[in-house]
Amino acid sequence: MTYRRFIIVCSFLVLISCSSRQEIQPSSENIPPVPEQLNGLYTIEGSKLLKNGSAVRYKGVNALQTYGLGNIDLMDRWNVEIIREFIGNLREQPIEGNPILGSDNVWYHSLQNIVNQNRAHDKITILCPFGWVNSNGERTLFTGLNPSSQSFYETYKTKMKLIAEHFKNQPDVWIQVWNEPYHWNNQNDYTHELWLNDMKDMVDNLRWVEDFQNIIIVPGNEQGQSESAILERGDRLLNNRYNILFDLHAYEKWLVNTSQEQITTRINRLKNNDYAVIIGEIGVQNVGDVMPVEHFLNAVEATNTSTLAWLWKLESSDNNALLTEEGEPNASNNNNYWGNTFKEFLER
Numbered sequence: 001m002t003y004r005r006f007i008i009v010c011s012f013l014v015l016i017s018c019s020s021r022q023e024i025q026p027s028s029e030n031i032p033p034v035p036e037q038l039n040g041l042y043t044i045e046g047s048k049l050l051k052n053g054s055a056v057r058y059k060g061v062n063a064l065q066t067y068g069l070g071n072i073d074l075m076d077r078w079n080v081e082i083i084r085e086f087i088g089n090l091r092e093q094p095i096e097g098n099p100i101l102g103s104d105n106v107w108y109h110s111l112q113n114i115v116n117q118n119r120a121h122d123k124i125t126i127l128c129p130f131g132w133v134n135s136n137g138e139r140t141l142f143t144g145l146n147p148s149s150q151s152f153y154e155t156y157k158t159k160m161k162l163i164a165e166h167f168k169n170q171p172d173v174w175i176q177v178w179n180e181p182y183h184w185n186n187q188n189d190y191t192h193e194l195w196l197n198d199m200k201d202m203v204d205n206l207r208w209v210e211d212f213q214n215i216i217i218v219p220g221n222e223q224g225q226s227e228s229a230i231l232e233r234g235d236r237l238l239n240n241r242y243n244i245l246f247d248l249h250a251y252e253k254w255l256v257n258t259s260q261e262q263i264t265t266r267i268n269r270l271k272n273n274d275y276a277v278i279i280g281e282i283g284v285q286n287v288g289d290v291m292p293v294e295h296f297l298n299a300v301e302a303t304n305t306s307t308l309a310w311l312w313k314l315e316s317s318d319n320n321a322l323l324t325e326e327g328e329p330n331a332s333n334n335n336n337y338w339g340n341t342f343k344e345f346l347e348r
Contacts, residue, residue, distance in 0.1 A: 031200075044243050046276070060084070082126065085128065088131040088133075089102050089132070090156060092108065094111070096111070111163065115172075125172065125174070126280070130142055164214070176217035195229040196237060203218065203241060213242075215244075218244055218247065224247065225254065231273065246278070248279055250293075255291040255292060258296075284336050284338045285335070290336050329343050
């Protein structure tokens with residue numbers, strides 16, 4: 001997500017012999033060992049997300065339950081299958097136990113309590129860090145930043161390892177390394193090599209946790225909207241690494257002046273190169289006008305691609321909110337009837 005929207009919300013190993021890219025190559029890097037056998041419920045094999053060895057795809061939403069547990073029964077009625085949870089204060093975010101009052105004077109609910117509620121309703125949870133709050137209560141949003149350049153980067157890695165350690169035997173909890181990294185137009189010293197080195201470091205940081213085999217989600221470049229880094233460096237990231245799902249966000253670079261055919265071609269190019277992909281966010285508005293989404297939703301339906309909406313929120317004045325204050329679909333001419341459009345997509 002961009003800053004503007006934050007203000008609004010205040011099977012195995014990649015191992016198929018038919019592709020030389022997927023054959024695990026010897027490496028001189030000091031990287032976590034690949035286990036002889038994966039024990040998790042969910043695995044990645046080539047471009048496929050598997051559950052117990054069978055291909056699956058999921059539809060869901062982004063949610064703000066770190067601020068308070070939502071109406072899970074309403075999510076059931078909407079057929080939500082997977083929830084990407086916003087972690088806006090990674091430094092102080094409680095992993096388990098009671099809510100805490102952060103340095104920013106905001107109450108935060110524990111990740112385990114969120115996961116427990118989601119799991120009780122058969123929903124997968126993605127835990128994603130969106131921001132860092134320092135001891136003075138000042139928040140830095142992750143979107144658009146170069147991860148390894150941040151002053152808190154080493155402390156970030158320590159907290160992420162603690163989260164991985166806690167959830168390592170809970171395979172329905174997937175961890176995303178960073179929300180929407182790098183400048184939207186590849187500025188600020190961005191290179192694909194930087195993306196590769198950062199992603200290796202953040203992925204390996206989690207995999208060094210003994211027995212952590214959960215799926216790890218890796219974002220694209222250009223604030224998560226571009227697949228170019230994945231196509232050009234993804235094979236090197238996957239070498240000797242496993243259970244990696246690539247995340248792309250659908251805003252201007254996917255929705256404006258595009259067709260269903262063009263979107264389908266882009267998604268299929270990734271899948272044909274054996275990259276497993278999830279659309280971690282799609283919304284109708286980002287930094288400009290409200291955008292069309294139906295052609296994109298038709299494309300992800302046709303390509304069987306897991307897709308999550310931004311945002312499960314009850315606020316009719318927010319064009320990206322799926323719900324009104326009364327819990328009805330937030331759907332008007334002002335937001336391209338977004339609530340109804342995505343609810344109908346979930347019902348397909």
